[in-house]
Amino acid sequence: MKSHGFHVAIYNFGIHVAEYGDPAIDGFLTREPLNFEAAARASGFVARSGYDGEPGPASWGPQVFPRFLSGSGRQSGPSSLSLWRDIESLMAFSYAGIHAEALKHARRWNMPQQWPPLVLFWIEAGQQPEWRDAVERFELLADRGASATAFTFKQAFDPDGRPYGIDRARVREIAAINAEGQAELLHTARSLPV
Incomplete structure (x- = not known):
């Protein structure tokens, strides 16, 4: 797909079953840096937001969370915000390789969700969405379903709406290319306790 000067953004959000530092979520925490590295090596990856006060890329504005965090007893939840060349590149990373290995354990680390796991949206190339914009789109998707403004892999839209x-x-082709660059990361992840 030609994205015509646009990148696709993805924001995802969950709530852990335990606080950071609890062994129940160690499997997530030990895989997180491997997933960030795999994304950076993936075909079609553009950039990702970092987190205030943590090493790595700068945060794209103050980090905020969807309203679903309220009442959970948590101060934050696992979330990420990144940009990709196109939907196929993003899907190839998300559902194959090291990220797929982590996804298969997500129910162990995260509370059951009454909201979408992620939202996709288009942004002009060269721009970075802020956390607040991503959360607004996430909540829009939860409230109104998929639209050209806030969508999912199952109900996707192009940059023209x-x-x-x-x-x-093409997703399979990109996943195969990514697998070559992720082999040692995936080997490491598979050796980690869940």
């Missing part, structure tokens, strides 16, 4: 059919063959 038209429904978009993901090229699954």
